Every structure is written in structure tokens, then in C-alpha cells.
Amino acid sequence: MIKKIFLALLFVALLAGLLAGIKVLQIQKMTTQKxxxxxxxxxxxxxxxxxxxxxxxxLATGTITAVQGVTxxxxxxxxxxxxxxxxxxxxxxxxxxxxxxxxxxxxQLRALEASENLARITLARMxxxxxxxxxxxxxxxxxxxxxxxxLAEMDALQAVIDKKxxxxxxxxxxxxRQVNLGQNLxxxxxxxxxxxxxxxxxxxxxxxxxxxxxxxxxxxxxQGDFLPGQFLLAQxxxxxxxxxxxxxxxxxxxxxxxxxxxxxxxxxVHAEVVLPEKQQVILVPATAVSYAAFxxxxxxxxxxxxxxxxVLRQQFVALGERRGDFVAITSGVIxxxxxxxxxxxxxxxxxxxxxxxxxxxxxxxxxxxxNS
Numbered sequence: 001m002i003k004k005i006f007l008a009l010l011f012v013a014l015l016a017g018l019l020a021g022i023k024v025l026q027i028q029k030m031t032t033q034k035x036x037x038x039x040x041x042x043x044x045x046x047x048x049x050x051x052x053x054x055x056x057x058x059l060a061t062g063t064i065t066a067v068q069g070v071t072x073x074x075x076x077x078x079x080x081x082x083x084x085x086x087x088x089x090x091x092x093x094x095x096x097x098x099x100x101x102x103x104x105x106x107x108q109l110r111a112l113e114a115s116e117n118l119a120r121i122t123l124a125r126m127x128x129x130x131x132x133x134x135x136x137x138x139x140x141x142x143x144x145x146x147x148x149x150x151l152a153e154m155d156a157l158q159a160v161i162d163k164k165x166x167x168x169x170x171x172x173x174x175x176x177r178q179v180n181l182g183q184n185l186x187x188x189x190x191x192x193x194x195x196x197x198x199x200x201x202x203x204x205x206x207x208x209x210x211x212x213x214x215x216x217x218x219x220x221x222x223q224g225d226f227l228p229g230q231f232l233l234a235q236x237x238x239x240x241x242x243x244x245x246x247x248x249x250x251x252x253x254x255x256x257x258x259x260x261x262x263x264x265x266x267x268x269v270h271a272e273v274v275l276p277e278k279q280q281v282i283l284v285p286a287t288a289v290s291y292a293a294f295x296x297x298x299x300x301x302x303x304x305x306x307x308x309x310x311v312l313r314q315q316f317v318a319l320g321e322r323r324g325d326f327v328a329i330t331s332g333v334i335x336x337x338x339x340x341x342x343x344x345x346x347x348x349x350x351x352x353x354x355x356x357x358x359x360x361x362x363x364x365x366x367x368x369x370x371n372s
Contacts, residue, residue: 041309041352044340045360046301049284051335054323056275058214060252062204062222064267067255068170068196073189074100075163080183085192087176091168098179098191100164105157112154119147172196173261197261202234204271205249213275214239220254221272224263232256232263236273281320281328282335285363289319289327290344298333299340299347301355312340314349325363 078100085097126143129135175193179185202222206214220234234256243250254271256263263269290297295316304311317332333339340347341360347353 039352041354042347043356044299044301044312044347044353045342045357046338046355047285047288047341047360047363049282049329049333049335049337049339052281052283053278054281054321054328056277056279057221058206058210058273058275060204060206060271060273062202062269062271064263064265064269065201065203066195066197066265067199067201068172069194069265070169071193072097072166072168072191074098074166074185074187074191076100076160077184077186078102078164080179080181080185083177083179083181085174085177087174087192089174090172091174091194092171093168095168096165097168097174098166098185100166100185102161102164105161105164109154109157109161112150112157116147116150116154119143119150123147166191168194170194170196195265197258197264199255200258200263200265201237202254202256202263202269202271203251204254205244205247205251206273208243208248208250211239211243211250211252213277214252214273218276219274220256221274222254222256222263222269223272224267224269226262226267231272232258234271282330282333283326284329284333284339285325285341286322286327287325287342287361288339288344289317290314298329299344299349301338301340301353304352310353310355312347312349312351312353324365324367326365 080098081101082099083097084095084099085091091097123140123143123146126135126140130137130140172194173196175195177192179189179191183189185191202220214236216236216238218236220236221231222234223231234254236252237255238253240251252273284298288298290299296319297314297316300313300315301310302313303309315332318330320328320330322328340353341363
């Protein structure tokens with residue numbers, strides 16, 4: 001009985017050893033196959049880092065204001081008897097816009113004219129009598145003072161009449177009429193907005209650290225949503241002599257011609273202050289940069305020292321300004337180095353690659369994509 005148990009155990013041990021040997025052989029074979037297997041290189045598109053000269057510009061957002069603009073009101077109260085303009089009219093300086101009732105003042109002025117005529121005749125008579133010695137100097141002085149007083153009253157009344165004739169203070173375009181016939185117009189009541197649009201201003205602010213090179217006469221490019229792909233040229237007219245203590249920014253004002261009246265006061269625009277100094281930059285496509293919180297990087301394509309192929313080397317870089325499809329590299333890249341241009345997020349450092357630029361996109365500093 002013991003012999004049978006011993007033989008059974010021996011058989012089980014031999015079977016287990018056989019199975020273990022077979023498994024070891026299988027693992028060794030898989031390991032050999034894995035070591036012999038070669039991962040195919042990744043296909044990449046590349047471009048060369050290039051040196052370029054860029055304009056030095058300061059970017060800002062601005063607001064259009066009028067060189068001359070005002071809300072028309074009356075200095076005196078009165079009833080509107082005539083309106084000589086319509087909403088949106090173009091007027092010249094001195095054109096009559098609104099006439100208030102001046103009937104009372106006109107009647108008073110006629111009475112004063114009669115009194116002035118009598119006072120003038122009396123003064124002339126007194127002048128003759130004084131020369132003849134039949135009138136005293138005090139009588140002459142009284143006649144002269146009376147005449148001058150009446151003239152002053154006439155001037156004051158004429159000033160009231162003139163103020164009740166509301167005229168355009170300068171040439172420009174009127175807004176929507178806000179006054180009606182028969183209305184009792186108060187001194188604070190708006191008549192219409194008058195804006196001179198042939199020449200306008202753009203006002204914007206710049207940080208205090210950027211303001212030093214900004215001087216009157218420097219060119220400013222003005223762009224807006226109403227001019228897609230276009231810009232208008234302005235010139236810096238004035239720089240505020242003090243900074244805002246709350247924001248540490250300085251206000252800048254530029255002027256530009258606006259013959260077609262494309263710009264209206266209150267419009268939002270983009271302003272680019274063009275500085276005289278140029279800047280030397282190294283450019284790579286923006287799609288060549290792998291953006292990450294711990295640092296931005298690019299992949300160089302270099303010869304593999306282990307074989308005749310190519311390999312990727314990751315390089316951390318410092319980025320500058322971005323324009324169009326390109327971004328400026330301030331450190332980490334030199335002109336002529338070959339970088340991966342697209343799809344950088346899926347590659348790793350030391351990866352073998354082959355270059356295929358058949359389907360590589362074209363990059364432009366001023367891209368103009370077609371609307372489909």
C-alpha cells in the first residue's frame with residue numbers, strides 16, 4: 001500500500017515538473033520574441049525655426065471720441081416757435097437750429113430804440129448848448145449817461161434775443177431731434193447731439209512700464225469689428241502727464257481722419273501703437289509648442305547616435321509674442337533647428353521618428369482663412 005502511494009506521489013511530482021518546464025520554455029520564448037520585436041518609428045511633420053524682424057507694437061483697447069461733440073441746449077427758457085433741422089442733418093457752424101419766442105423782447109427792443117433816438121437827439125442838443133454856454137456841464141453829463149444807459153439796456157435785450165436763436169456752434173452731424181414745436185424749453189432740456197465726424201479721436205490706456213517710448217506723432221493702427229481685416233492710421237496727439245493711481249495706467253489720445261464717417265463716438269476699437277524700434281525674433285509655428293503648466297516645450301528632430309535613424313529630443317522653451325500662426329521663442333531654440341510642427345502632444349522624448357511633410361500645413365504670419 002505504501003509503495004503505491006509513493007509511486008503516485010512520484011508521478012504527480014514528475015508531471016508538475018514537466019508542466020513547469022513547459023511554462024518556463026514558453027516564457028523564455030515570449031521574452032526572446034519581445035526583445036527581437038522593433039517598434040516602428042512615428043511619422044512626424046517638421047519645419048525649421050527661422051529668424052525674423054518684427055515691428056515693436058503695444059496693444060490696447062480704445063474708445064472713439066469726437067474731436068468736437070456736444071449735446072445742444074438753450075441758455076434761456078422759452079417756447080419753441082420754429083425748428084430748422086431734422087434728425088441726422090449735416091449743418092454748418094452758425095446755422096439756425098431752433099427759434100424760441102422773442103415777441104416780447106422784440107417789442108421791448110422797439111420801445112428802447114425810440115427812447116435811444118430821443119436820448120441821442122437830447123445829447124446832441126446839449127452838446128450844442130454847452131458849446132454856446134447856455135447849458136451847464138452837469139446837464140450834458142446827465143444827457144450822456146441817459147443815452148449810454150439806454151444803449152446798455154438795448155445790448156442786454158439783444159443778447160437775450162440772440163440766445164433765443166439757437167445756432168450750431170460748429171459744423172457736424174446732428175443726432176435725433178429731441179425738441180418739438182410749442183414745447184416750453186428749459187435750460188437743461190436737450191435739443192439734439194451734434195458731433196464733428198470728419199476727424200475723430202481714439203483714447204486708450206497703457207501700463208506705466210510701457211509708456212516711456214510713446215510720444216506725440218507715433219503711428220497707431222486702429223482696427224474694429226466693422227472693418228474686418230482692415231485698419232485705419234492714427235497719430236498720437238497727447239499723452240496724459242500723470243498715471244492713474246488706482247490702475248497704474250496712463251491715458252493716451254490719438255487722432256485720425258474719418259472722411260467716410262466709419263468711426264462713431266463711443267465705438268470700441270483695437271489700437272496698436274507702432275514703436276520705431278524693431279525686434280529680432282526666432283519663430284516656430286504655434287502648433288509646434290507643447291503647452292504645459294510645468295513648462296512649454298518643443299521637440300527637436302536629430303540624428304540618432306545609436307543607428308542611422310532620427311530621434312526626438314524635448315527642449316523646454318520660453319515664449320514671446322504670438323502673431324498669426326507663429327509664436328516667438330525667446331530662449332531654447334536657435335534659427336535653423338528642425339522642430340516637429342504638429343501633433344506634439346502624442347510624442348515623447350527619445351522616440352524614433354521618420355519625417356513626412358507631404359501633408360504638412362502651411363503657416364502664415366497673416367492667415368486669412370476662407371469662410372465655408
